[in-house]
Amino acid sequence: MTTPALKVTNLSVWFETGPGRLTVVDQISFSINAGDATGLVGESGCGKTMTAMAILGLLPASGIHVRSDGIELDGRDISTLNPAQRRAILGRDIAMVFQQPATALDPVFTMGQQISAVYRRHTEGSKQQVRKKMLEALESVGFSQAEDIAASYPHELSGGMRQLAMIAMATVCKPAVIIADEPTTALDNRTRGLILEQLKQLQKLHQTAVLFISHDLSVVRQICRDVMVMYCGRLLEITDCHSLFANARHPYSAGLLSCIPQISDKRPAQINSIPGQIPAPSDLPSGCHFAPRCSRVEAQCRTSVPALDYADGRGVACFRPL
Amino acid sequence: MMNRPDQANKPPLLEIRDLCLSFQQQQQLAVDRVSFDIKAGRTLGLVGASGAGKSSVGRAILRLVKPDSGEILFKGKDIYGMNRQELKATRQRIQLVFQDPSASLSPRRTVEQTLLEPLQHFAIGDANHQRDKARQIIQTVGLDKSALQRYPNQFSSGQQQRIAIARALVTNPDLLIADEAVSSLDVSIQAQILQLIQMLQKDFGISILFISHDLAVIRQIADDVAVMYQGQLLEQSPADQFFSEPSHPYSRSLLSFAQGHTPKNWQGDKWQLERIRKSAENSFNCVFSDYCPDKMEICENQEPAMHNIQFENQHIPEPHCVKCHLYDEVKSHDH
Numbered sequence: 001m002t003t004p005a006l007k008v009t010n011l012s013v014w015f016e017t018g019p020g021r022l023t024v025v026d027q028i029s030f031s032i033n034a035g036d037a038t039g040l041v042g043e044s045g046c047g048k049t050m051t052a053m054a055i056l057g058l059l060p061a062s063g064i065h066v067r068s069d070g071i072e073l074d075g076r077d078i079s080t081l082n083p084a085q086r087r088a089i090l091g092r093d094i095a096m097v098f099q100q101p102a103t104a105l106d107p108v109f110t111m112g113q114q115i116s117a118v119y120r121r122h123t124e125g126s127k128q129q130v131r132k133k134m135l136e137a138l139e140s141v142g143f144s145q146a147e148d149i150a151a152s153y154p155h156e157l158s159g160g161m162r163q164l165a166m167i168a169m170a171t172v173c174k175p176a177v178i179i180a181d182e183p184t185t186a187l188d189n190r191t192r193g194l195i196l197e198q199l200k201q202l203q204k205l206h207q208t209a210v211l212f213i214s215h216d217l218s219v220v221r222q223i224c225r226d227v228m229v230m231y232c233g234r235l236l237e238i239t240d241c242h243s244l245f246a247n248a249r250h251p252y253s254a255g256l257l258s259c260i261p262q263i264s265d266k267r268p269a270q271i272n273s274i275p276g277q278i279p280a281p282s283d284l285p286s287g288c289h290f291a292p293r294c295s296r297v298e299a300q301c302r303t304s305v306p307a308l309d310y311a312d313g314r315g316v317a318c319f320r321p322l
Numbered sequence: 323m324m325n326r327p328d329q330a331n332k333p334p335l336l337e338i339r340d341l342c343l344s345f346q347q348q349q350q351l352a353v354d355r356v357s358f359d360i361k362a363g364r365t366l367g368l369v370g371a372s373g374a375g376k377s378s379v380g381r382a383i384l385r386l387v388k389p390d391s392g393e394i395l396f397k398g399k400d401i402y403g404m405n406r407q408e409l410k411a412t413r414q415r416i417q418l419v420f421q422d423p424s425a426s427l428s429p430r431r432t433v434e435q436t437l438l439e440p441l442q443h444f445a446i447g448d449a450n451h452q453r454d455k456a457r458q459i460i461q462t463v464g465l466d467k468s469a470l471q472r473y474p475n476q477f478s479s480g481q482q483q484r485i486a487i488a489r490a491l492v493t494n495p496d497l498l499i500a501d502e503a504v505s506s507l508d509v510s511i512q513a514q515i516l517q518l519i520q521m522l523q524k525d526f527g528i529s530i531l532f533i534s535h536d537l538a539v540i541r542q543i544a545d546d547v548a549v550m551y552q553g554q555l556l557e558q559s560p561a562d563q564f565f566s567e568p569s570h571p572y573s574r575s576l577l578s579f580a581q582g583h584t585p586k587n588w589q590g591d592k593w594q595l596e597r598i599r600k601s602a603e604n605s606f607n608c609v610f611s612d613y614c615p616d617k618m619e620i621c622e623n624q625e626p627a628m629h630n631i632q633f634e635n636q637h638i639p640e641p642h643c644v645k646c647h648l649y650d651e652v653k654s655h656d657h
Binding site: 043044045158159187190191193215216217218255256259260261262263264265266267268271272273274277278 | 371372373478479480481508509510511512513514516517520536537538539541542543544561562565566575576577579580581
């Protein structure tokens with residue numbers, strides 16, 4: 001068996017507050033092989049971004065607690081690295097694409113300077129070599145005038161261009177794993193299509209493992225083979241996209257799917273949604289967190305937590321799966 | 323209900339005629355000769371990529387920006403010819419819901435204060451009536467009346483958007499402008515807000531200008547669809563017609579992208595990336611000609627006219643027009 005590019009075992013993230021413990025990520029485990037893209041979907045506040053930050057070790061040391069039985073990058077545990085060791089792998093072996101390129105990029109440096117800086121940090125090379133690599137990275141995400149883009153400041157680029165430039169920055173060192181946190185959420189359909197296409201090509205080219213975080217299942221479907229559904233810090237379903245869209249087994253996954261607006265010839269007579277609201281982390285129901293909103297709920301769901309059971313390569317955490 | 327049969331003969335609620343709007347510093351036309359109508363009780367979905375000029379149209383309707391030329395008629399009256407009093411009365415009838423509810427609600431006011439302010443500003447009823455109205459409207463949008471005493475930061479983004487919608491509805495407007503009102507919300511919450519808007523359409527017979535970049539969202543609630551590109555209106559069609567067979571090549575490519583595939587003969591892979599270097603100074607061609615998969619010679623030399631097209635099998639009295647040379651040959655009645 002091959003070593004997965006990214007393997008996360010029993011990762012938890014919680015806050016210690018006055019009245020008690022607020023758990024935002026609850027014992028999640030998954031792995032992604034090289035060349036695969038896996039989606040992590042869920043509504044805002046379900047712990048998706050916390051998961052990403054915990055994997056990268058970017059959460060502040062005070063107030064937030066992270067525990068895991070290992071976060072392995074190509075078989076090497078990165079959960080116990082010291083800050084200097086961590087800096088050496090960030091950007092080189094694992095990189096992140098953020099949701100808001102406008103705030104993630106530095107306004108006072110050109111794109112060329114920012115991308116070169118990432119490359120220089122991890123690799124020796126002459127000025128010309130660094131510049132060559134930087135321009136290659138820009139070309140690889142689809143810019144035909146890489147020189148112009150390299151000379152631009154972030155504010156001179158449109159939102160879509162900024163996001164592509166940021167992907168170029170994340171891929172300049174050809175990391176084994178990329179975590180993309182809602183990279184297309186702020187963009188219109190068309191720019192989104194373009195960026196997903198570029199990301200897909202890069203992923204194939206370099207055999208990168210991608211953890212693609214999004215609240216939008218239809219976007220995840222376009223780029224990922226596998227998908228994990230998260231709710232209130234727990235993974236409820238892990239499967240491949242095709243099976244999820246064909247027959248979701250967890251009632252929450254099915255509910256999420258029914259919310260996606262569809263373009264059909266007839267205007268829908270009725271808009272579907274999941275009744276109720278996401279509980280606050282301070283007010284999580286016991287048992288299955290989704291039980292109060294679930295149409296298939298029974299007594300057991302309210303008292304005990306269903307484990308993520310695997311069968312035929314699909315995992316579902318539900319006592320009464322569909 | 324308010325939909326009477328003689329409605330077809332009445333003037334539209336809102337008429338926009340040849341609206342032009344530019345921003346001086348950029349010397350660029352944000353809105354370029356845009357014309358459309360919104361009839362009472364109907365929802366127009368205004369769609370286009372970011373920067374197409376959609377929001378500028380919405381702002382012009384509220385007289386938040388001054389257009390270079392053109393007319394905006396609300397119930398037959400030019401909004402830009404109104405005096406202060408008339409304008410105030412009109413603004414009561416036109417309300418706006420923004421994209422980001424956390425930024426559009428005042429963090430230092432309770433929900434009740436936020437809801438009472440428009441009623442006080444327009445002097446609608448006495449204090450008791452105003453408080454009743456606030457209680458009633460907060461329940462209409464699906465929140466408990468205990469919400470009135472809380473502050474916006476105590477609500478989730480979906481609930482905040484409900485409050486923003488309640489604030490817009492409290493003056494009983496005729497026209498609601500929803501500018502990307504569900505774009506920043508998660509799909510599940512987006513669905514709940516769309517449900518709410520759908521309910522408001524049915525129960526209040528309100529007209530809505532629904533601005534969005536997301537065609538799938540527009541499909542859920544629009545009666546008509548208008549497509550903007552680089553400041554120009556390229557197509558306006560009844561929604562069923564638009565989604566089964568869009569007329570303009572740009573509309574077709576938008577729809578293909580929204581359905582998750584790249585359109586046939588697609589020329590524009592790099593268009594978004596290079597657009598920023600381009601200025602829109604010349605209007606001697608079709609704005610979409612550089613990227614159009616169906617480009618003809620004429621498209622580069624002559625700006626297409628807005629053709630009013632009616633297909634044989636179509637008996638819908640709603641406007642259906644397209645600005646494209648492909649329809650030069652089609653039997654057209656000019657607008």
